[in-house]
Amino acid sequence: MLSWAVDAKSGSLDLAGHLAGAGMKYGSMILLFSILLFPLTLPAQNGNNSPAAPNDPVTLGRRLFQQNCSVCHTQATLTNPMYGPSLYRDLVNGREDAVRDFIGKGSDKMPGFRYGLKASEINAIVEYLKTVPKPAQRGPQKGEGPVD
Numbered sequence: 001m002l003s004w005a006v007d008a009k010s011g012s013l014d015l016a017g018h019l020a021g022a023g024m025k026y027g028s029m030i031l032l033f034s035i036l037l038f039p040l041t042l043p044a045q046n047g048n049n050s051p052a053a054p055n056d057p058v059t060l061g062r063r064l065f066q067q068n069c070s071v072c073h074t075q076a077t078l079t080n081p082m083y084g085p086s087l088y089r090d091l092v093n094g095r096e097d098a099v100r101d102f103i104g105k106g107s108d109k110m111p112g113f114r115y116g117l118k119a120s121e122i123n124a125i126v127e128y129l130k131t132v133p134k135p136a137q138r139g140p141q142k143g144e145g146p147v148d
Helices: 018-041 057-068 096-105 119-129
Strands: none
Touching: 057 119, 096 119
């Protein structure tokens, strides 16, 4: 049974120190339980039991593409223009050597990456591009386009 007490200095009601001790103990138990449970939840975030291998060529290629190529070859928002063409597997399959050479040397409109990326990194980008499906054609949406 809880007993109430009046603090002589402040004049406030107190549960005679019972809740303060119980609250600290309860909070400590919750914190300890959370810390112990946290490592068990990390593998579940991936969807399978093994984490994605950072050395996997496709995973590495995707990361390198996002860092070096996506600024020109993907459309970040609907209102931003794309500076280069969309890149996908149909453009790469059967032309892997030409794509590697193009990424390395560049062109008048695209910088070459042979000094910024290793040959293995360029190969990883090509391997990633071989997995990218063709993007859907996007027509004008309601409210877009010229005003009549």
